[in-house]
Structures are given as C-alpha cells and as structure tokens.
Amino acid sequence: MSVGPVGRLAPSPTGLLHLGHARSFLLAWWSVRSAGGTLRLRLEDLDRSRVKPGMVEACLRDLEWLGLDWDGPVVLQSDHEGELYETALELLRLGHAYPCICTRREISEAQSAPHADQENSVYPGTCRGRFKSLEEARRVSGREPALRLKVTRGELSIQDRLHGEFCQDLEREVGDFPITSRDGQVAYQLAVVLDDARQGITEVLRGDDLLSSTPRQVLLYSLLGLKPPSWIHVPLVLDESGERLAKRHDALSLAALREAGVKAESLIAWLARSCGFLACGPLSARDLLEGFDLGRLKLTPVTFDGRARKEIEDSTQS
Numbered sequence: 001m002s003v004g005p006v007g008r009l010a011p012s013p014t015g016l017l018h019l020g021h022a023r024s025f026l027l028a029w030w031s032v033r034s035a036g037g038t039l040r041l042r043l044e045d046l047d048r049s050r051v052k053p054g055m056v057e058a059c060l061r062d063l064e065w066l067g068l069d070w071d072g073p074v075v076l077q078s079d080h081e082g083e084l085y086e087t088a089l090e091l092l093r094l095g096h097a098y099p100c101i102c103t104r105r106e107i108s109e110a111q112s113a114p115h116a117d118q119e120n121s122v123y124p125g126t127c128r129g130r131f132k133s134l135e136e137a138r139r140v141s142g143r144e145p146a147l148r149l150k151v152t153r154g155e156l157s158i159q160d161r162l163h164g165e166f167c168q169d170l171e172r173e174v175g176d177f178p179i180t181s182r183d184g185q186v187a188y189q190l191a192v193v194l195d196d197a198r199q200g201i202t203e204v205l206r207g208d209d210l211l212s213s214t215p216r217q218v219l220l221y222s223l224l225g226l227k228p229p230s231w232i233h234v235p236l237v238l239d240e241s242g243e244r245l246a247k248r249h250d251a252l253s254l255a256a257l258r259e260a261g262v263k264a265e266s267l268i269a270w271l272a273r274s275c276g277f278l279a280c281g282p283l284s285a286r287d288l289l290e291g292f293d294l295g296r297l298k299l300t301p302v303t304f305d306g307r308a309r310k311e312i313e314d315s316t317q318s
C-alpha cells in the first residue's frame with residue numbers, strides 16, 4: 001500500500017497549455033513522484049461556456065510530451081456533476097447556503113478558478129436571509145437562483161508549505177460566494193473541494209494565484225466534515241511585460257513551442273533552473289527526480305522573455 005502523498009494535475013480544457021502549466025505540473029509531478037506517491041489527472045470541464053473542442057486531447061498530448069504520467073483513469077469533472085449539485089443542495093438544507101438572484105455576470109464568473117486579476121469584488125450580502133427556499137426565490141423574482149455559501153466571521157488561517165501562514169477575513173475580503181450558478185452548474189470552489197476529496201488528494205500543488213481561493217475551500221472542507229489536503233502554491237510564469245501567462249498567450253503554448261522545434265528536455269531543464277534546481281543541458285522530467293527539494297523553490301515569479309527563449313532554443317540545437 002502506498003503511503004506517499006496523493007497529488008493531482010487539474011487542467012481545464014479551455015485552451016492550450018502553456019509554460020506556466022508545464023512548470024506547475026512538473027513541480028506537482030516531482031513533488032509526488034520523488035516521495036513515492038500517487039498522481040491523479042482530472043480535467044476540470046464544468047465551465048461549458050469556456051471548454052473548447054479538442055482541448056482534452058491536446059492536454060493529454062502535452063503531458064505525454066513532457067514525460068509526465070499519472071495513476072488510474074483520466075477523470076472528467078463533468079462525469080460527477082449530478083452528485084456535486086446534490087452536495088450544494090445539502091449545504092442549502094443545512095443552512096450554510098442560500099438562494100441568490102444577483103447578476104448573471106457575477107455568478108457566471110464563479111465557474112472557473114479565479115486567476116489573479118479575475119477575482120470578484122466583495123459580495124455585499126444582498127440575498128442573505130431574503131428567501132426561505134429556492135422555490136420562493138424563483139416565485140418572487142421570476143428567475144432561476146444561484147446558491148451562495150455564507151462565509152464565517154473572523155480570520156481564517158491556512159498553512160501553505162511555501163508561503164507559510166496565509167490569513168483571510170472571508171467576510172471582509174470575499175463575502176458570501178457562489179457554489180452554483182443560476183443555470184444550475186456547480187461553481188469551481190465547491191467542485192474542486194469535492195473532487196479532490198473524492199480522489200483522496202492529500203497534496204494540492206498549483207499556481208499561487210489560487211492561494212486566495214484556499215480559505216474558501218478550507219471553509220467548505222470544514223462544513224462538509226472533510227479533511228483538507230496540504231497546500232503548496234507555486235509562483236507563476238510571467239511574459240515579457242510582466243503579465244501572468246494565460247491561455248491567450250497561444251504563441252507560448254507548449255504546442256506552439258513543440259511545433260517550433262523546441263525539445264521537451266530543453267524546456268524542462270530551463271523550467272527546472274527557473275525553480276532554482278541544478279539542471280545543465282537537456283534533461284527529462286525523470287532525470288530530475290532524484291534530489292528534488294521543494295525547499296529550493298524561489299518564491300518570486302519567473303519571466304519568460306527573449307533571453308529565456310534563446311536559451312531553450314540554443315539548448316535544443318546543441
């Protein structure tokens with residue numbers, strides 16, 4: 001029986017994977033594999049308006065190119081959507097959530113993981129205590145309601161293995177947050193908690209723009225009586241102008257770099273160096289397993305600029 005950590009890769013099939021994904025996924029893989037643990041792959045495809053055809057296959061191709069493997073089947077988040085929604089209703093029954101008829105934009109944004117600049121403003125609590133039931137909210141407003149979770153008072157503190165203690169006052173900084181949208185889809189914050197729990201995940205390693213989502217997730221773990229995983233939020237990769245790489249940076253997608261002739265081993269070695277690890281010459285993900293030490297990871301973001309690109313291209317040609 002494996003006693004190591006259970007980690008996961010959880011890409012959303014909403015666009016091509018880029019260098020930032022490659023860096024977080026490599027770190028998640030190194031962290032789990034170097035400790036003899038298990039790694040799950042889950043495609044977070046609940047936000048149908050953003051899922052793009054062919055992206056599941058593209059994502060699997062990229063992971064394979066990077067030489068990253070996983071254990072067990074590829075899980076699609078949408079396969080369990082019915083159950084996820086049942087839990088949202090249970091939170092309503094228990095009085096932890098309430099129906100909300102506020103704007104579509106505010107609520108639809110909730111379905112994807114909120115990366116950096118996409119955080120919503122603090123919800124003022126307009127619908128808290130307004131309706132006794134979903135039916136009443138429907139009848140009074142003539143609209144399909146979303147469900148919002150009531151945040152608790154006071155500071156919630158979490159321990160991150162890189163950032164240390166992270167405190168957030170959910171009431172002042174976030175407000176009650178959606179757990180389902182008005183068209184009946186389960187929101188990211190609830191879905192990610194339930195899926196991680198269902199897959200027995202004990203270690204979540206992801207980009208540090210999701211650090212500020214973690215207290216919301218820890219609150220959900222506690223209300224649902226589930227044990228939270230350990231958290232590791234790693235710095236992001238930025239472009240030349242200092243912007244976080246996003247799916248719109250198609251030119252920096254792994255597929256585009258591959259097509260331009262870049263070798264995975266050259267990219268991996270550069271990413272490893274960007275993490276503060278010793279990596280000379282082209283190296284496979286597996287080559288770097290031995291001696292992997294998360295403690296060496298620098299807490300500053302990494303910039304992928306012309307110099308970095310040249311370094312990777314030169315190493316590809318050597």
Ligand code: GLU
Binds near residue numbers: 011206
């Ligand atoms: N699926 C999310 C994304 O690709 C990641 C969510 C997470 O790791 O919690 O943005």
